Amino acid sequence: MFSMTGFGKGEAESENWKVTVMMRSLNGKGLDVSLRMPPFLMPMELELKNEIKKHLRRGTVTVYIDLEQKVVKPPIDVEKLKANVEMLRELSNSVGLSPTDDKILDYAWRYSEKAEIELDEELKNVVMEALRKAIQELLESRKKEGEHLKKI
DSSP states (O other), X not given: OOOSOEEEEEEXXXXXXXXXXXXEEEOOSSEEEEEEOOGGGGGGHHHHHHHHHHHOXXXXXXXXXXEEESSOOOSBOHHHHHHHXXXXXXXXXXXXXXXXXXXXXXXXXXXXOBOOOOOOHHHHHHHHHHHHHHHHHHHHHHHHHHHHHHHO
16 A cells, blocks of 8 residues: 655766755645756656656655756856957957956956756756656655555
């Protein structure tokens, strides 16, 4: 006998990522899955929900996905920043201005696009591995809770 109430946590790591997935399940007639994750993982939403549906049939399930990037990349596109610095220097020279380096860098930084986190196969695989571990732990938790309820 399985309860619908339970908790599971799964962790997985790759060369560049550490992923933690936590799942909480409460009573519910059907299966209602809610994902809390960084926006750049949204393309994986259907794949994540389908994996959960393979193992769970009922309950209100909330999934939290936390990522830690091991190799920290610059928060902006460095090449774009360099191009902006050069453009601002040329513009300043053409109009006869002499801004300080920190002023040029400040403006260049402000108008540089933030670097995007790429949702590559490595990241997808480590997210799915952590999810599968969390599902298994959740199922074990629901089974223990069900056995406890059966005794009552």
